Amino acid sequence: MNNASLDQRSREQRRDILHILEVARRGHIGSTFSLLEIIRVLYDRVLRVDPLNPCWPERDRFILSKGHGCLALYLMLAEKGFIPREELGRFCQFEGILGGHPEYGKVPGVEASTGSLGHGLSIGIGMALAARIDHKTYRVFVLTGDGECDEGSVWEAALSAGKHKLSALTVIVDYNKMQSYGSTAEVQDLEPFADKWRSFGFAVQEVDGHNVPALESVLGALPFEGDKPNAVICHTVKGKGMAAMENNPDWHHKSKISNEEFTRLYAELGFPR
Amino acid sequence: MRKTCLLSMYELAQVDSRVVFIGSDITKRDLDKLAADFPDRFFIEGIYEAHIMGMAAGMALSGKIPYVNTIATFLTRRCYEQVLIDVGLHNLPVRLIGSGGGVVYAPLGPTHLANEDIAIMRAIPNMAIVAPCDKDEMTRLMPQTLAWPGPIYIRLAKGGDKIVSRADRPFQIGKAIQLREGADVLFVTTGITTQVALEAADLLAPLGLSSAVLHMHTVKPLDTDSLLACASQARVVITAEEHTLMGGLGSAVAEVLLESRLAGAFRFKRLGFPDVFTEELGSQNDIMNKYGISAENLAHIAQDLTRK
Numbered sequence: 001m002n003n004a005s006l007d008q009r010s011r012e013q014r015r016d017i018l019h020i021l022e023v024a025r026r027g028h029i030g031s032t033f034s035l036l037e038i039i040r041v042l043y044d045r046v047l048r049v050d051p052l053n054p055c056w057p058e059r060d061r062f063i064l065s066k067g068h069g070c071l072a073l074y075l076m077l078a079e080k081g082f083i084p085r086e087e088l089g090r091f092c093q094f095e096g097i098l099g100g101h102p103e104y105g106k107v108p109g110v111e112a113s114t115g116s117l118g119h120g121l122s123i124g125i126g127m128a129l130a131a132r133i134d135h136k137t138y139r140v141f142v143l144t145g146d147g148e149c150d151e152g153s154v155w156e157a158a159l160s161a162g163k164h165k166l167s168a169l170t171v172i173v174d175y176n177k178m179q180s181y182g183s184t185a186e187v188q189d190l191e192p193f194a195d196k197w198r199s200f201g202f203a204v205q206e207v208d209g210h211n212v213p214a215l216e217s218v219l220g221a222l223p224f225e226g227d228k229p230n231a232v233i234c235h236t237v238k239g240k241g242m243a244a245m246e247n248n249p250d251w252h253h254k255s256k257i258s259n260e261e262f263t264r265l266y267a268e269l270g271f272p273r
Numbered sequence: 274m275r276k277t278c279l280l281s282m283y284e285l286a287q288v289d290s291r292v293v294f295i296g297s298d299i300t301k302r303d304l305d306k307l308a309a310d311f312p313d314r315f316f317i318e319g320i321y322e323a324h325i326m327g328m329a330a331g332m333a334l335s336g337k338i339p340y341v342n343t344i345a346t347f348l349t350r351r352c353y354e355q356v357l358i359d360v361g362l363h364n365l366p367v368r369l370i371g372s373g374g375g376v377v378y379a380p381l382g383p384t385h386l387a388n389e390d391i392a393i394m395r396a397i398p399n400m401a402i403v404a405p406c407d408k409d410e411m412t413r414l415m416p417q418t419l420a421w422p423g424p425i426y427i428r429l430a431k432g433g434d435k436i437v438s439r440a441d442r443p444f445q446i447g448k449a450i451q452l453r454e455g456a457d458v459l460f461v462t463t464g465i466t467t468q469v470a471l472e473a474a475d476l477l478a479p480l481g482l483s484s485a486v487l488h489m490h491t492v493k494p495l496d497t498d499s500l501l502a503c504a505s506q507a508r509v510v511i512t513a514e515e516h517t518l519m520g521g522l523g524s525a526v527a528e529v530l531l532e533s534r535l536a537g538a539f540r541f542k543r544l545g546f547p548d549v550f551t552e553e554l555g556s557q558n559d560i561m562n563k564y565g566i567s568a569e570n571l572a573h574i575a576q577d578l579t580r581k
Contacts, residue, residue: 126331
């Protein structure tokens with residue numbers, strides 16, 4: 001079973017995301033299942049945020065730079081009470097606020113509008129610099145994709161984070177080694193990936209991005225090294241938990257998901273449709 | 274004008290703790306005092322405009338008012354998507370100070386000419402565009418940038434430009450200033466084409482043609498009320514800009530006039546660069562003269578159109 005290593009909550013969250021998708025019948029489901037545990041651990045254990053006061057000035061900032069993984073974010077925002085759970089049923093609908101990429105100002109708890117790749121890390125650096133100017137202690141977390149790291153702006157930002165010694169900044173890379181066309185090795189190899197981040201001045205940790213205790217341990221140990229910015233490379237599986245989906249670029253963004261496919265996916269997770 | 278703009282940053286930083294200055298590998302000149310007295314709010318960053326724009330947006334999302342300065346081409350074209358999404362879509366109070374709008378950097382060749390900056394900034398919702406005509410006007414503009422709610426693109430002219438703005442005509446972002454009254458011709462201008470039009474008006478006066486000059490320092494949001502009021506008095510309306518004719522001041526004015534009830538009541542002409550890369554070297558004036566953005570040509574066109 002592809003999801004044997006996932007605990008009950010991880011399976012339930014995947015089920016809940018399938019529920020959301022049943023309305024829109026489309027979404028970046030493979031990308032979402034890749035980063036689900038990362039976002040879960042961030043909101044369960046790491047981020048200092050207040051759902052009742054989403055603009056609390058002292059809050060930690062979280063930017064989902066790979067905005068297409070937003071289903072996981074929306075689910076957590078609903079679970080934590082930033083948005084009403086009913087809103088999930090309006091995903092991608094005309095009257096809804098939850099689009100295929102998250103939008104600042106529209107969705108409480110979303111810190112920046114993302115979707116075009118390579119923007120989030122720079123925005124996060126600006127936030128971390130503002131915290132430094134104001135002598136605030138909030139931290140900034142930016143979750144990027146691996147394919148996203150093809151964008152030059154990511155490395156412009158990495159240069160800058162190293163220069164400014166932003167230990168309050170953590171970039172988390174969802175390293176599932178797949179992008180739309182195929183594997184990152186085939187499209188644009190990123191290796192030696194951890195060394196790249198180190199050479200830009202980051203303190204780097206690598207972790208299994210689906211192992212909840214391991215993620216809690218790594219993200220609980222920030223900052224890693226003196227005044228260096230932090231990079232957490234999460235080794236993940238695109239479409240994690242679903243036999244048909246894992247490492248299958250067809251499920252990077254899926255539209256027109258059939259009833260039969262939904263039934264199969266629920267069954268694989270051990271839930272009735 | 275650049276000097277006035279950058280020196281005014283000191284006062285802004287002094288009066289408002291939200292002010293942050295970010296330069297992209299620009300010259301130290303005129304910034305020493307700002308750097309020395311406000312080191313925590315003074316940033317000289319590398320030559321990575323895309324990153325800087327996102328960084329400025331992140332600061333603005335955290336309550337700051339970032340002023341970003343580099344050469345206009347790199348501030349607009351190079352990082353257009355970051356300007357559009359990070360700054361424009363989020364509707365943040367980031368101030369983009371573009372050095373050398375138009376053909377100021379003529380001797381450096383076409384890679385350094387910002388002939389389309391107004392057009393591409395105009396296409397971004399929320400973006401205001403201001404092109405002062407001289408350093409005195411820059412002095413009046415800068416304090417107002419603290420309170421403007423959204424992003425602003427400030428187009429800097431060459432510097433040393435003749436002072437034609439007037440202390441008795443109050444400056445307000447979004448409100449055009451009429452610098453000359455006249456019944457026959459209306460020149461609508463922005464930046465240093467205002468000086469060109471005022472000279473043209475001087476050339477036309479002895480010929481019995483009186484000209485109004487409407488200085489549209491703010492190209493967006495366009496002051497349509499002032500434009501329509503002035504146009505309703507004129508037989509000929511001529512726009513002049515140091516910019517391509519595709520999507521700049523002339524386009525903005527034409528859009529408003531053609532959709533108004535005044536359409537057809539006057540002759541209309543736009544002066545600016547045609548749809549070409551201006552590849553000539555020399556000076557700003559050389560290039561502007563070649564493409565007819567000169568007092569003599571403005572006067573000639575005005576004379577011609579009033580005759581027809």
